[in-house]
Amino acid sequence: MSFAWQDVLLGEYPGVNDGWIDVISSQRSSLLSVDLSGSTVTDKGLRLLKDSSNLQSLTLDYCDQFSEHGLKYVSGLLNLTFLSIRKSSTVTPDGMRAFSSLVNLEKLDLERCSEIHGGFVHLKGLKKLESLNIACCKCIMDSDMQAISGLQKLTTLNAEGCKITSACLESIAALAALESLNLNRCCLSDDEFENISSLKTLKRLSLAFNRITDACLVHLKGLVNLEYLNLDSCKIGDEGLANLIGLTLLRSLVLSDTEVGSSGLRHISGLHKLEDLNLSFTSVNDASLKRLSGLTNLKSLNLDARQITDVGLANLTSKLFLVYIHCLSGLIKLDLFGARISDAGTVFLKSFKNLQFLEICGGGLTDGGVKHIKEMTSLTQLNLSQNCNLTDKTLELLSGMTALRSLNVSNSRITNEGLRYLKPLKNLRTLSLESCKVTAAEIKKLQSSDLPNLISFRPE
Template sequence: MDQNGNHQSDGSIENESSCINMDFQSDVNSMKIRPMHKDQINKRENDCTCISESCDITNSGSFDMLSRLPRSVTLKILELFSMHDLLHVVSLVSKEWRGKVLDPHLWTKIDMIGYVINDQVLKTLPTLCDFITDIMLPDDVKGEISDAGMIALAKGCPNLQTFYAPRCDYFSEAAFIAFAEHCKDLTELHLDNVDISDGVLHSIAANLKNLEIITLIQSTSFTNEGLEDVFINCTRLYECRLNLNRDITGKCFEAFSQSSKSIRRLDLRMCRIDPANVAHLAVLSNLDYLNLTDCRIMRSLTLQDLYPVLEGCRNLSRLGLSLNKNIDDHCVDVILTHLPRLVYIFLISTAITDEALYTMAKKGKSLVHIDVGHTKVTEAGVRVVSENCPALTFFGLMTCKSLEECHVDAMVEEFPHIRYSTFLQDAKRLFEKDEVKRNTQYQNNSQVASQE
């Protein structure tokens, strides 16, 4: 888990994505996707040859299992393949299989991350299926697609529910407004690192009444006014991520008193929130996740700023207060007293000491994830928490200078169910993972060699 509270990659899963050139022609049957890696081409061609020889009833008279299965079962199987493999492996087996690959039900969710696309691709996608529900555009497609392609895509996908467009900051307002006007069933909108203006937000507020999730991470062109309109009119909104938007001061939080107060997850990391505006969040009684990491204009948050939220948001289970120097041992005591359901707490670079950890050991029995990196905690406090918090699975201790690594090594052995995170411990786990991977690969190669 990171400070978003999201299930993520233990901090760092990096997948090597092969850049693939997609050249969709107007005729769907001539669509081509060309991978760059030759080893992948050879492997897929070999797989395709094996499948063709064993299953193509027109060439060998063999039993074609896929063609005999019920349509619902066939679709379940084909859904396991990537878009590339569907078009360039499975569809080459036989005419029957190609027809199954082009079944519209397989093209409701389009993931183009890792592909190179152009306007023709966007204009052709709606011809594959007239009820596309999910579209994920690749990162940074500058110069390859234009406003015209985006608008055509929006008009062709009226049933779209999820739209993900990261770093697409070279389109005009018209491109994004088109999705708000033509895709009124949108429930998820992810526009990270995109310069979204208030005009786009006003259009979203006016048209997307079913919107539930919106992410506008580092989208610096909008203001409190546009966001306030979204909060008031998108009454089903329950998750909002606004990380790194320095123009958001929190004045828009006043709108929560006029809205349905449905928001459950609010990420405000590194926004320039005026501490006086934090009190407006107290009306969000259903709030489950709140991240106020490094939210400051003139000063860090204090207990006085947080107290209304602690009183009004008793259902909080995840709270991020990292990089707020005024958060001390007393604050932790008050937080745990008011939030009995808290399971994740992030206190990196705060003013806490072992006293806060002793409080966690007494009042935080349900804590699963604790991060107190860059603080003055010692082995004594860490050990007490490890012994008294039975649900704990992660303990962030990065750069705690008063904590010796030999003590962490001892606790790793003593409490194997807890993942202690320091530079050295993380490096050890990484090397162990690589070693397991190398051994597995070696064993597989040995088995192949022995069979040959």
Template sequence: MIVSESYQGNSLMGSICSCKRDHYADENITRRGFSTRYFKLGSSKWLESSLFLPGPFCQLQRRSCPSLMELCIRKICEDIDKYRSFSILPRDISQLIFNHLVDSCSLSDNCIEAFRDCALHDMCMGECTRVNDKWLDVISSQGSSLLSAYISSTEVTDFGLSLLRNCSNLQALGLDCCDKISAHGIKHITGLTNLESLTIRSCKCIMDSDLKPFAGLVNLKELQISCNDITNVGVSYLRDLDKLVVLNLEGSDVTASCLDYLTALTSLKSLNLNRCHLTDDGCEKFSALSNLKELNLGFNNITDTCLGHLKGLTKLEGLYLDSCRISNDGLAHLAGLSNLKALELSDTEVGSNGILQFSGLTKLEDLNLSFTSVTDSGLTKLSGLTSLRSLNLDTRQITDSGLAILTTGLTGLTHLDLFGAQITDSGTKYLTYFRSLQSLDLCGGRLTDAGVKNIKDLSSLMLLNLSQNLKLTDTALEFLSGLTSLVSLNVSNSRITNEGLQHLKPLKNLRSLYLEFCGVTACEIKKLQATALPNLARYRPNQ
């Protein structure tokens, strides 16, 4: 078998030791909708923004020069059109080549065939939307070696899905937004009895009756199946999946009555009922789910009354109530939830007085108060929450004074969202207290280059969003040129020009760059990518 049109042998890779799959387990990256328990080597999707990051960021490796392995993988991917097959390479080397192509958005119809019969463990296609039945044929050729596969928004049909029957050891499968797959195609999944994780979100074809065969997937631990046509009847078919730990029914047409079937799932620890049709009626049934550690009730018509039925869920570590009718009084029911680490109260009726109820939540690490009526003065009540690492204050009432208050007791923050807050150049001097910041959003429109100067020493920053600040110029990029840990930078809607791009050359870790509605052209960004930023995978403008 010929690996390359120019090489008859394997001289390039022959001297490289085969690496163990488990060696890369600590490099897991959280993918949208997937648990890192199952997807260890696929593409990274976390760089787009912090929206897909409910947990801590993956830490990039920092070293002065790439390893021999990395250099070889990069070179192969640059010359990918020269190679016909990687099947004679050690599996883990082929896997790394595949991952690099996905990460760099370079996987295409021309090169996918080279991975036929490579016995890969993971084929997670990331953002690639070109996947069709031909690609599924290559995926299925991995046979019993394949452990996980993720495809989204693709051209895959029922026939393509039927090819996966050859992958008998498949443990994790993702099929989000695959509108050409019908109920007939879904039936092929039911033969994959080793599945532990299954994601079928936003697929228009799924109805209640299609869930009935899922009862045979007795090894399922994670099921995400958010489809509008799923009702309580469909949920009833899941009641015997006693190994289920994670259940996501987001956007389904279910009510609190579905809890009658879920109480039998004693292993259930995470339940997502976001954007369903819940009201306070029937919410008393939540009290039976005593093992829950994570509960998402966002965008439902529930009130403080529902919170009263949650106070017995003492194992809860994450509670998400985005856009619910929750007030300051309702937060009193959270007093006994001492294990809470994440609390989402965005766009609720909570105000400064409600923060008083947080005093007993000493383990709280992630708090979202965006679009609430919390003011600067209310932030003084957060000072005792020294475990806080992520704080979202995207609200117009927060000003420089509020940022000053946060410097008392909360300097350990790693993620701070002040997107719409009224922070001025004067207020940015308080940012220097937050030396551990990895993510910062500051988009209120009041910053000039002078304010950016106070950000230049936040050396841990990985994601920085300064969009909507119309007065920023190329000088701002000059100040940011020392932030070499940056992975994502957004300075859209500013006065940045092509000439200013030269200041970004030191940012070798940059993967995402957004300069929309600036004086910057895609052509100049491509030049920067080719000459100085080889890791840049996503940028705008892109044409």
């Protein structure tokens, strides 16, 4: 009895070479999907695939044994809709000539390909292309963007880490169907940003780690369909946030490591659909947190900043702000990593009934504060590292939190003696007790006898 294979997924499987391709290619027209990531396939192997005329998906990530000449055999796979060749120095501008015949291609992934500058001219005819990933291709320049400006069905462009400047924004603006645009870590300034305002269909925009200021945000006013905006580490301040007032569909806003301070929060207080707000390493203070009372859909809040203290938590849960209690009822993730939270502040955490993820690593907790945390039985991930005064008593207090899957109490006074309190945590998958008086041997004993799901632990 013979079997017809449709999908052959061998990504990262050891030892895959041209000999394997000889067997795979025998399926000919029945083959629909092939993943050879990490294999040693050569030009010979690619030639063996040329008769797989119905192939729709081909993945060659991390393959570096074929050459630009081998890619010519891909050019005959006219039914391909998905092609991925990540992190390959063998894809050259001349080799990309093979892509020009793939007129049915919808998704092309060339992430971390280091030699593709100048080859985009061969993508001009791919009129069905919807997604292009060229992240971390440091060879990419403004002229490459100009070459693809006619791809009118392109909805997703990831150019993170490319050496493109604001001069290419006019070319990007010609991609009228764009819904997702990632320009993180490029060389952008405020120049030419008025072109972005024409991309009315944008839902996701990432501009992190660029030299843009409040002047850039003026041109985002009209992007009323935005649901995700990332401004991490940009020179954005309080007044610039006034330009976001009309972006009422925003669900995620990243303002980490910006110059945003307390007065800026008034401009985002009306973004009622926000689910994820990142204010880490900003100048937002305790008092300003009251301004977030209208964010009734908030699920994730990052307040990793040293100026946030117990007072800030009190403001989030005070009976004087009943609206905000409702606001936080859906909070699932709270990051207070570097905030200065003490035992007194942990009493306010009990208001977050649905919290699953909590980080408090500012060094101010003792076992007394953990008494309040233990009541948060919905927690699945808990990080209390860097609180050097925690002892074995902390593990005893946490022993009833059976939903925990990840626990980090590194840099504390916990010892091997305290490990016995972890026995009831049958769902625990990761455990970190680095820089404690705990040995890997004792953790392994606990793993084998009582924690069958523990797959990662430190020290190891």
